[in-house]
Amino acid sequence: MFREILSGFGVEFAGAVPFSECRVFAEDIITRRGIDVANVKTAVLFLVPYYVADAEEGNISVYARAHDYHLFFEKLYAEAAPMLEKAYGAPFYGFADKSAIAEVHAASLAGLGKTGDSGLIINEKYGSFVFIGEFLTTAAPSAFGIDENSPFEPSYCNHCGACKKACPMSEGLGCLSFVTQKKGELTAEERDFILRHGSAWGCDICAAACPYTKKAVAAGNVTPIEFFKTDRIVHLTAAQVEAMDKATFRERAFAWRGKKTILRNLEIFGE
Numbered sequence: 001m002f003r004e005i006l007s008g009f010g011v012e013f014a015g016a017v018p019f020s021e022c023r024v025f026a027e028d029i030i031t032r033r034g035i036d037v038a039n040v041k042t043a044v045l046f047l048v049p050y051y052v053a054d055a056e057e058g059n060i061s062v063y064a065r066a067h068d069y070h071l072f073f074e075k076l077y078a079e080a081a082p083m084l085e086k087a088y089g090a091p092f093y094g095f096a097d098k099s100a101i102a103e104v105h106a107a108s109l110a111g112l113g114k115t116g117d118s119g120l121i122i123n124e125k126y127g128s129f130v131f132i133g134e135f136l137t138t139a140a141p142s143a144f145g146i147d148e149n150s151p152f153e154p155s156y157c158n159h160c161g162a163c164k165k166a167c168p169m170s171e172g173l174g175c176l177s178f179v180t181q182k183k184g185e186l187t188a189e190e191r192d193f194i195l196r197h198g199s200a201w202g203c204d205i206c207a208a209a210c211p212y213t214k215k216a217v218a219a220g221n222v223t224p225i226e227f228f229k230t231d232r233i234v235h236l237t238a239a240q241v242e243a244m245d246k247a248t249f250r251e252r253a254f255a256w257r258g259k260k261t262i263l264r265n266l267e268i269f270g271e
């Protein structure tokens with residue numbers, strides 16, 4: 001039933017796992033919502049693919065080219081939760097981004113993909129160009145056709161090492177994605193780091209280097225979800241950012257660190 005409901009939002013991969021099998025590392029994220037953790041019985045994981053055939057181009061990370069994915073998740077949670085609650089007779093709480101559980105591990109347990117050495121989930125159709133979303137619910141695993149006593153094992157990638165080999169962290173400046181999102185002044189080394197790797201926001205290197213993702217891209221498996229295909233900015237310029245009013249700017253995933261941060265990065269490229 002949950003798969004049918006989520007498919008109405010373009011979700012093709014969804015699965016459920018007993019909450020007891022999930023690795024909970026930030027219980028307060030659940031309790032802050034007024035939820036008693038002891039009552040949570042099942043996690044429903046799902047994947048939201050965002051790849052559109054432009055990964056080879058552009059100067060910002062693929063996930064940040066459409067409108068901010070948080071807007072997609074907010075709408076999905078607002079509309080899907082009541083439908084799920086009606087179907088299962090229990091509350092459903094949506095989480096994305098800030099999750100109390102290890103999402104890649106849980107998504108793998110739910111059968112949505114392999115746990116990659118990159119730290120990303122690897123889905124058979126979309127590779128790693130997916131967001132993970134989840135609902136926690138008090139509905140029992142049996143309501144989702146799950147036998148709590150059966151073993152739950154994550155699957156793993158083939159450890160080929162391509163992500164680690166391609167990763168610029170070996171240059172000693174940390175994760176490129178993190179550096180592009182740092183506030184304040186950057187050192188000359190950090191500016192050069194950003195310039196050399198050609199991204200003014202985020203980093204797709206480990207995802208794109210993975211043979212599973214390469215296969216998905218070569219197969220042309222682009223997202224079926226309109227939200228991620230619409231109003232995309234592939235190559236961002238300072239003039240575009242400066243022309244955005246507050247509301248327009250806030251609709252973008254690169255907005256959360258403020259205009260100054262993204263403009264500082266674009267200036268490195270002379271954009």
Ligand code: SF4
Pocket residue numbers: 166167168169174175176177178203204205206207
């Ligand atoms: S996002 Fe980029 S810098 Fe960060 S781990 Fe992946 S490849 Fe390395």
Ligand code: SF4
Pocket residue numbers: 116117118119157158159160161162163164209210211212
């Ligand atoms: S590049 Fe290789 S090691 Fe890295 S996640 Fe993909 S399959 Fe695993």
